[in-house]
Amino acid sequence: MADAHAERVKGIFSEIARRYDLFNALSSFGIYRSWLRRVARTAACTDADCVLDVAGGTGDVAFALCEACPPASIELTDFTPEMLEVAAERITAGANLGVPCGLNVVDAHNLPYGDEEFTVVTCAYGLRNFSDRRRAMREAARVLAPGGRYVVLEFGTPPNAVWRALYRFYLTHMIPFIGGVVTGDRSGFDYLRDSIKAFPPQDAIAQELCDAGFSQVEYKNCTGGIVAVYAAVK
Numbered sequence: 001m002a003d004a005h006a007e008r009v010k011g012i013f014s015e016i017a018r019r020y021d022l023f024n025a026l027s028s029f030g031i032y033r034s035w036l037r038r039v040a041r042t043a044a045c046t047d048a049d050c051v052l053d054v055a056g057g058t059g060d061v062a063f064a065l066c067e068a069c070p071p072a073s074i075e076l077t078d079f080t081p082e083m084l085e086v087a088a089e090r091i092t093a094g095a096n097l098g099v100p101c102g103l104n105v106v107d108a109h110n111l112p113y114g115d116e117e118f119t120v121v122t123c124a125y126g127l128r129n130f131s132d133r134r135r136a137m138r139e140a141a142r143v144l145a146p147g148g149r150y151v152v153l154e155f156g157t158p159p160n161a162v163w164r165a166l167y168r169f170y171l172t173h174m175i176p177f178i179g180g181v182v183t184g185d186r187s188g189f190d191y192l193r194d195s196i197k198a199f200p201p202q203d204a205i206a207q208e209l210c211d212a213g214f215s216q217v218e219y220k221n222c223t224g225g226i227v228a229v230y231a232a233v234k
């Protein structure tokens with residue numbers, strides 16, 4: 001999708017790709033690992049599952065699945081080649097633990113796969129960055145087999161007002177600072193902060209998943225709602 005927003009997002013992630021994993025670890029105080037474990041528990045893959053990871057970046061979700069619930073195969077995709085290059089190096093180092101893992105440059109709005117090709121689609125911190133997240137949800141539904149699971153990890157709105165205020169303070173003041181120190185690109189993290197603040201709350205996203213054709217839509221808040229893991233069935 002060659003729109004200005006997509007080009008900007010691609011530019012940011014191509015700039016920060018090599019420092020992305022370090023930023024994640026530092027900015028979340030390592031808690032992101034427990035969020036990944038929640039994604040893996042929700043996806044609950046077996047060796048009968050074929051997984052498509054959309055906006056898969058450097059591979060955190062894919063490799064968490066390989067460790068916790070190895071599927072038959074994973075198609076790890078992203079529209080920023082530099083993020084996938086890091087994922088490729090991690091595969092060379094054995095992060096996929098032997099699970100067949102394909103890497104492909106793919107736009108979430110136009111998945112180059114046939115209908116009903118996958119049994120699980122995952123997407124972590126992708127929806128917030130898409131130009132048209134409803135279209136990306138419909139694309140995920142299209143490539144899922146009937147009964148297939150769509151598992152989404154995304155930042156949320158903490159329901160508790162005090163926790164929400166503390167989190168907003170951290171987001172506003174610390175995220176661009178940490179991002180700037182770690183990657184040297186503070187402006188990319190101004191974007192990150194703004195995209196998190198602008199993202200709709202959990203109930204609204206759950207409704208959008210229903211509108212995209214999914215059923216049994218539910219979500220679980222993690223760390224008091226800083227992020228949420230959504231599960232939806234085609």
Ligand SMILES: C[S@@+](CC[C@H](N)C(=O)[O-])C[C@H]1O[C@@H](n2cnc3c(N)ncnc32)[C@H](O)[C@@H]1O
Nearest residue numbers: 013055056057078079080083107108124125129
């Ligand atoms: C915050 S990173 C998340 C990466 C990975 N899922 C993770 O959990 O660490 C967001 C990713 O979304 C990708 N992205 C943004 N818009 C996209 C699109 N339209 N299609 C595919 N990938 C996209 C970016 O390139 C980036 O790698």
